Amino acid sequence: MSRRRIGFWYRLAAVIAKPPLVVLFKRDWRGMEHIPAEGGFITAVNHNSYLDPLSYAHFQYNTGRVPRLLAKAGLFRVPIVGTILRGSGQIPVYRESTNALDAFRAAVDAIDHGECVAFYPEGTLTRDPEMWPMAGKTGAARVALITRAPVIPVAQWGANLAMPPYAKEHRVRLFPRKTLQVLAGPPVDLSAFYDREPTPEVLKEATEVVMAAITVLLEEVRGESAPAQPYDHRKARAQQRRKAAGEGKK
16 A cells, blocks of 8 residues: 545544634645655654644645544544544554553554654653753654654644643634644655664664754744754753752752
8 A cells, every 4th residue: 555545534524624724824834745645654743732733634634645643542532533533543642551552553554554654752742931842752763763664854833822832721812813834844864773773772862863853844934043952841840850859958
C-alpha cells in the first residue's frame, strides 16, 4: 500500500471541523510541497494550543495525505469523538501502562503500510513561557530510526492566540480573526543515526535534531529568534522543587 485512503470517518470529521475553521480563521499555509506524495512518513509537529491539532489536521488533510495522530487513550472513550477517532484510524497512547509500547508498534506498522503518522514530540502542550518548542521525547525518533521513513518537521502558530493553553479562563478569543499559520519543512536528515545502536543517548540526540528543525521553522513563522536552549520541563520542575525545599528550611 503506497498511501492511506481518506475514508468515510475522516471525511465526516472534515465535514464537521472544516466549515468553522474556514469561517472563523484566516490561513497561512506553506511547505505543502514537502509532504511526500507516496509512501509512509512521519510528521513532527509543535504543540501550543488545544486547538492546534485541528489547525494542523486541516493543513494536512488538504495535502491529500491524511495523518494518523497519536492521541491520549482517554479521548477514545468520549462519546462520538471516540467513534470518529477509532473510525479514522487514530492511534491511542496509554501512558504509564503496560500498553504504552502499543502506540509505537501501531505507528511502525502504519508507516510500513504507506501511511503518515503525526507525532507531537513534546508529548504535551509546551510549557515554555514564550511558547517555543520544549525539549522533545524520543518516541518519534525511535519510530523514525526503526522505519527510516522521512521525518517532516511542521511548525504552527496562531491557534495559541485564539485558545491560549494555560489561560486561567479557557475562553476562545476569536476576534479579531486570527491567522492559523502552518509551515512544513524538508525532511530531517537522520541518516547519521541509522547504523548506531538506539541507546537512550542516541535517541536523545536524534530527537534534538528533529526539535531543532521544528524550532527553525517556527522562528521563520514568528520572525523571532528562539532561546539558545529549549525549555526542559522536567529540569524546571526539579529546580522549583529544590527552591521550594530550600525556602522551607529557612
